[in-house]
Amino acid sequence: MTRANGRRAVATRSASDRADGRVKAFARRASRTGAAVLTAALVVLALGAAAGRWQVLPAQSVGDHVSFEAGSLVIVEPIDARLLDAGDEIYVQLDGADGGFRNVVSIVDSWERKIELNGRNGERHIVEMPPKAWRVSRVIPYAGIPLGILVGPIQSIALVVFGLGLIVSAEWKRSRAERNIDLDRALPAASPVTHDTPVTTG
Amino acid sequence: MDIKNSRKLVRRSRWTVTVGVAFVALGLLTFNASATFTAQVTPSHATDAGDMEFTLGGVGVRHRIATPSTNIVPGDFISRTIEISVDNEGGTLTGATLTTSGSGNPSLVSTATAAGGLGLVVARCDVAWTEVGGAPPGSTYTCSGSTTNIIGTYNATPGSATYANFVQSAASLTAGMDLTDNTVACDGTALAGCNYLLALMSFPSNGPDSMESQSTTLSFQFDGVQRAGTNK
Numbered sequence: 001m002t003r004a005n006g007r008r009a010v011a012t013r014s015a016s017d018r019a020d021g022r023v024k025a026f027a028r029r030a031s032r033t034g035a036a037v038l039t040a041a042l043v044v045l046a047l048g049a050a051a052g053r054w055q056v057l058p059a060q061s062v063g064d065h066v067s068f069e070a071g072s073l074v075i076v077e078p079i080d081a082r083l084l085d086a087g088d089e090i091y092v093q094l095d096g097a098d099g100g101f102r103n104v105v106s107i108v109d110s111w112e113r114k115i116e117l118n119g120r121n122g123e124r125h126i127v128e129m130p131p132k133a134w135r136v137s138r139v140i141p142y143a144g145i146p147l148g149i150l151v152g153p154i155q156s157i158a159l160v161v162f163g164l165g166l167i168v169s170a171e172w173k174r175s176r177a178e179r180n181i182d183l184d185r186a187l188p189a190a191s192p193v194t195h196d197t198p199v200t201t202g
Numbered sequence: 203m204d205i206k207n208s209r210k211l212v213r214r215s216r217w218t219v220t221v222g223v224a225f226v227a228l229g230l231l232t233f234n235a236s237a238t239f240t241a242q243v244t245p246s247h248a249t250d251a252g253d254m255e256f257t258l259g260g261v262g263v264r265h266r267i268a269t270p271s272t273n274i275v276p277g278d279f280i281s282r283t284i285e286i287s288v289d290n291e292g293g294t295l296t297g298a299t300l301t302t303s304g305s306g307n308p309s310l311v312s313t314a315t316a317a318g319g320l321g322l323v324v325a326r327c328d329v330a331w332t333e334v335g336g337a338p339p340g341s342t343y344t345c346s347g348s349t350t351n352i353i354g355t356y357n358a359t360p361g362s363a364t365y366a367n368f369v370q371s372a373a374s375l376t377a378g379m380d381l382t383d384n385t386v387a388c389d390g391t392a393l394a395g396c397n398y399l400l401a402l403m404s405f406p407s408n409g410p411d412s413m414e415s416q417s418t419t420l421s422f423q424f425d426g427v428q429r430a431g432t433n434k
Contacts, residue, residue: 032217039220042227049234057235147232156233163225170218177211184208 052078055134057091058144058151061100064118068136073143074101076136081113081129089136092117094125101136254294254426259285264330264390264398267422269338276409279360281343283331284399286424290383297376297427300324300353302368306418310405311368319409320420321365323402325349325356326378330390330398343400347392352378356402365404372425 048054059072066089068074076091084090086106093099094117105124108114113129150159259265264285271280288295302322304311311320327345335341342360349356352375355364384395401422 035217035220035224039224039227042224042231046227046230046234049231055234056231147235150228150232151236153233153236156229156236159225159229159232161229163222163227163229166222166225167219170215170222173218174212174215177208177215180208181212 054078054137055091056147057099058148059101059139060144060148061120063100063102063120064122065103066101066118068101068139068141071142071145071148073140073147074136075138076134078132079135081115081131081133082110084110084113084115084129084133084135090117091134091136092127092129094119094127254428255289256298256424256426257287257289259287259388263333263337264388266333266338266341267401271339271403274405276405277407278405280338280401280403280405281341281360282338282401282403283333283343284397284401284422285330285388286379286397286399287384287388288379288381288395288397290381290395290426293383294429295381295426296429297374298379298381299372299425299427300370300375301372301421301423301425302370303421303423304368304418305421306416310413310416310418311420319406319413320368321354321404321406322368322370323354323356323363323365323400324352324375324378325354325400325402326352326380327398327400328380328392331400345400350378352399354402356400360402360404363402363404365402368403368420375424376427 045054045056049056055076057074057076059068059070059074062068062070074091084104084107086104088104089101090104091099092102094102103118105116105118108116108126113131114126115129117125117127119125149155258267261268264283267282267284269282271278274280288298304320325345327349328347329345331343331345333341333343344358353370353373354366357363379397380395382394384393386393388396388398390398403420
């Protein structure tokens with residue numbers, strides 16, 4: 001751009017523009033860091049769950065005297081059922097029904113792994129536990145609601161396929177872009193000789 | 203595509219890969235959550251039949267029933283203590299009965315009536331009976347607490363007691379017995395569920411000559427009465 005006096009206008013940024021830019025850059029960096037941390041946490045949780053060190057479950061069915069509400073996200077850890085104690089909160093599936101979180105009332109026979117559980121609506125059950133029990137370790141309130149929507153074999157397969165699709169397509173685009181960059185670097189530098197360069201012969 | 207756009211695409215694709223990894227991880231996580239991992243339990247139903255038991259005391263001042271009485275003649279009185287501890291866990295007992303009979307041939311009680319054969323009084327003292335005169339034969343018993351008549355009417359003077367027919371068929375003892383569950387050994391004090399009974403028998407003075415030289419074994423059978431069945 002040429003001003004009226006014939007001088008070129010110099011592009012300058014005001015102080016507020018620079019501050020805006022810094023805020024945007026910070027927000028971008030923070031969101032990237034957050035996404036990386038979230039991804040890392042998901043990967044760790046998924047690997048631990050696959051290895052059987054813990055399970056991450058949405059609390060959809062909660063019995064009497066359980067200390068958290070339905071809709072929480074619960075991390076359960078496996079323990080020897082003979083080590084259960086009164087007051088523990090465990091994840092169990094009663095009589096083939098859907099799993100739920102129940103409070104242990106008392107230990108009827110620890111050797112036989114018989115325990116008394118608080119059911120729902122004042123009911124109590126005496127149950128014989130399998131060798132491994134899943135005891136509540138951590139609870140995150142309300143976080144179980146979105147997880148509850150995503151739980152299920154169809155949703156899980158869809159998530160995995162979608163994630164793999166994203167990775168493959170991103171890798172394909174990246175390799176193409178890198179090839180372009182390599183090609184760009186391989187081009188020869190422009191010759192300073194032009195067609196109207198005077199050439200003087202001897 | 204210029205080099206600047208290509209570099210932007212490379213940067214963007216790294217983040218797309220990150221998001222893809224997050225989706226895959228989330229998919230694995232939710233798959234684990236939906237899978238039926240081994241948390242299933244088998245409901246078991248514990249069934250515990252209630253205890254109903256009478257336990258007789260050990261031989262001693264509080265339990266002399268096994269001491270035989272020999273060479274009795276009309277006008278004799280026989281006093282024997284019986285100690286019974288009640289096991290009534292969960293209130294399974296609502297009552298008790300006493301069946302008395304005699305065995306032997308001929309028997310002093312086979313045709314006995316209160317007037318013509320052995321008569322019987324059974325009374326309960328809320329503490330152990332005090333033995334007077336040493337171990338039987340010849341002993342009498344007094345109650346330092348309060349007495350309850352179970353069969354007949356007790357009197358500290360045996361001749362003044364009112365005797366019932368010795369043979370009793372499932373006479374109800376509910377009014378006179380303490381059926382509280384007892385978890386400790388009876389020790390002679392007024393413990394719940396400890397029954398200190400006295401069986402007082404008389405050979406009436408008008409007993410017929412036909413009873414001479416007869417012998418019989420008197421049997422005292424205590425039965426618990428189970429409560430009525432209900433929904434459990």
